Amino acid sequence: MTSPPLAVEMRGITKVFPGVIANENVDLEVRAGEIHALLGENGAGKSTLMNILAGLYRQDAGEIRLHGQLAQLHSPSDAIRLGVGMVHQHFKLVDSQTVAENVILGLKRPAFRLDMKRTAREIEELGARYKLAVDPGAYIWQLGVGEQQRVEILKTLYRNADILILDEPTAVLTPQESEELGQTLRRMIQEPATRGHAGNKAVIFITHKLDEVVRFSDRVTVLRGGKVEATIDTAGSSKADLARLMVGRTVVFQVEKPPFQPHVTPEQRQEVLFAVKDLHALNDKGLPALNGVSLEVHAGEILGIAGVAGNGQRELAQSITGLRKVNKGQVLVRCGGIQGKLKEVTNHTPHQIIDDGLSYVPANRLGTGLAGNLPISANLILKDYRKEPLSHGPFLDRTSIGRFAERLIGAFQITTPSAERPVRLLSGGNLQKVILAREITAGKAMLVAVNPTRGLDVGATESVQRTLLEQRAQGAGVLLVSEDLDELLAICDRIAVMYEGRVMGVMPAQDANRDELGLMMAGEHIQPEA
Ligand SMILES: Nc1ncnc2c1ncn2[C@@H]1O[C@H](COP(=O)(O)OP(=O)(O)OP(=O)(O)O)[C@@H](O)[C@H]1O
Ligand SMILES: [Mg+2]
Structure with missing residues (x-):
């Protein structure tokens, strides 16, 4: 039996950020016609690897082949031209513009106004074909999160993506919406690739929801600490197997709700x-x-x-x-x-x-929860800095602050080389941990x-x-x-x-x-x- 052609081959990919090896000698193979899940703990290097494939970052070492051809990806437009489309962890749509305007955003086309009608029609056709219905004339701000995600996917389909990357697509969806998304992805991989490539389209998706991995993917690659832990067939693997590969130990899925409260009377x-x-x-x-x-x-x-x-x-x-x-x-x-x-x-x-x-963990953690350019330590004390022992009168106590920050970084397993890194450089999940650590341990x-x-x-x-x-x-x-x-x-x-x-x-x-x-x-x- 011959295996299907490869849509993506990443070989020996290494990517270093100051103080962090985000990807280390990573090999990833994605077959045409498969849904390939990418799993790993917060900070394992998933987004980085996919940003390299989408042309946003340049690898320090290693090579990439798309449909067998060596690919030089210097920019996102190189990747798009070669059929790679990515939907990011944080959406990149323009709120004040319509769906159709967002879909063609960045495409160089003359006669913009005339094109809008055609674009709207094409979006409707694509929407019907993949069951991703949205009104092309609607403004982004009028849409729910699930609909915005459809727009992001339509945007990549409109650019004829043969390889679709989704970074935590279902983190923001309702159970029904994520079920529909799964169906849409299955429909996609049944379509032949364009640009004369052999085989069907391929999907790579990053998620933390193991149920979805088990339900929707054909194969899984697990990253740990920037390296590939394993690539396995989904059929025959359980959630427990996947979790163990991810964290290197057995994971308890149900936390036990303590039946009584020793610290409060009835x-x-x-x-x-x-x-x-x-x-x-x-x-x-x-x-x-x-x-x-x-x-x-x-x-x-x-x-x-x-x-x-x-x-x-x-x-x-x-x-x-x-x-x-x-x-x-x-x-x-x-x-x-x-x-x-x-x-x-x-x-x-x-x-x-x-x-x-009262403490508060908001939904929009980057907008209202964190000061992106300030170090992690500063973000961790944002609400307590006026109190002893972190400050004495008007003076901040650097040593206490450092110790306090290190303790929270340890307790919440925030992956970072140092407490003094600007918080915006953290991975998506680690950003969440910073704010959670601060709010939950405030002891309010x-x-x-x-x-x-x-x-x-x-x-x-x-x-x-x-x-x-x-x-x-x-x-x-x-x-x-x-x-x-x-x-x-x-x-x-x-x-x-x-x-x-x-x-x-x-x-x-x-x-x-x-x-x-x-x-x-x-x-x-x-x-x-x-
Ligand atoms: N632009 C950047 N500059 C510096 N460091 C970065 C940058 N992007 C990512 N990193 C670091 O690289 C490592 C891997 O991050 P990445 O975003 O790839 O993780 P991830 O697996 O996507 O995690 P999550 O599940 O939390 O989204 C982290 O330690 C992160 O802090
Ligand atoms: Mg990520």
């Missing part, structure tokens, strides 16, 4: 730590996002918020933390923890609310976290969930917004479902199941609020 668990009452707020477009939300978070409790992205979860978190104007209703927090008093903080500044004892009595494990590898996910449960055991109240139902079911005490700015219902996690939650997420009332 009476204290009745106490409300923070709450919202009849909350109303608008979204960025000025449309109603919260239509009367009431919720209470108790001491020693994790309250989960389930819902399809865009149903008010983000606005709820922002309203509580002072980042979004509340038009009607109240936000209440118990200052000074369980001994303290509930006080109204509606429309207080984020600063005041931090001082009242109240925490609001939006998708805290998105983009994290299995090991890091495990440690974040464990930390949340530890906080709960200490008597903290946690509001956990997550699009990952399994995560909510595993670590929450109660789960509330949001739909169109309202709470559809709240149920104890032990009584909840995926199907019912799914129906409520689609807007059906299942049971009255408990």
